[in-house]
Amino acid sequence: MTSISILKKWNPRPTSLSQMNALLLRIPVSSPSMSPRRYSTRDRELQSAKLEIENAPIIRNNPGLSASVFRNLSKFIRSYDLMDHMLKVYIYKEGEKPVFHQPLMRGIYASEGWFMKLVEGNRKFVVRDPKKAHLFYLPFDSHMLRLTLSGQNVKNGKKVLEKYLKSYVGLIARKYSFWNRTEGADHFLVACHDWVWFSCINLILMS
Structure with missing residues (x-):
């Protein structure tokens, strides 16, 4: 099932501000996955x-x-x-081009590339020492990820994407202690491609 067919099936209605406020009130103040194991x-x-x-x-x-x-x-x-x-952000150096560390600056998904370019060149918020960071950025471009992997297995494209990202999360979790410390609660990615949510977000959170 493609991301387009998933969107058609989902077909969400716009959420009002009052509904958003109600949803926020239902979210627990803290949870085991949000609280670090060591402060x-x-x-x-x-x-x-x-x-x-x-x-x-x-x-x-x-x-x-x-x-x-x-x-x-x-x-x-x-x-x-x-x-x-x-605020201080650490950017993982792991990941090979063109999926990682190679921002696309044109097209309808260019906002991802601009964010990557600007944050990787930033000296105010970005730190080299991960122990000084409040947040951790996963520097991949969702559009390049899809283009790079699209030819490997079209019928099982979603699984291929999930496997690729799961492998990356596994890499940084083994190499660094930060992901496991909070189960990824202080890690983030930037993506404007609809399939990232459907195919990847839950996978990353459950890794």
């Missing part, structure tokens, strides 16, 4: 930042922002300020 300095920094965001000073108006767009303008401004001052 580090970075974990304590994030806990402190979370507390500051929860107790952010009330801002009712901001000349450059429309409050109606945000769930909570005050918390957004405080969280953005904290992110700008303290």
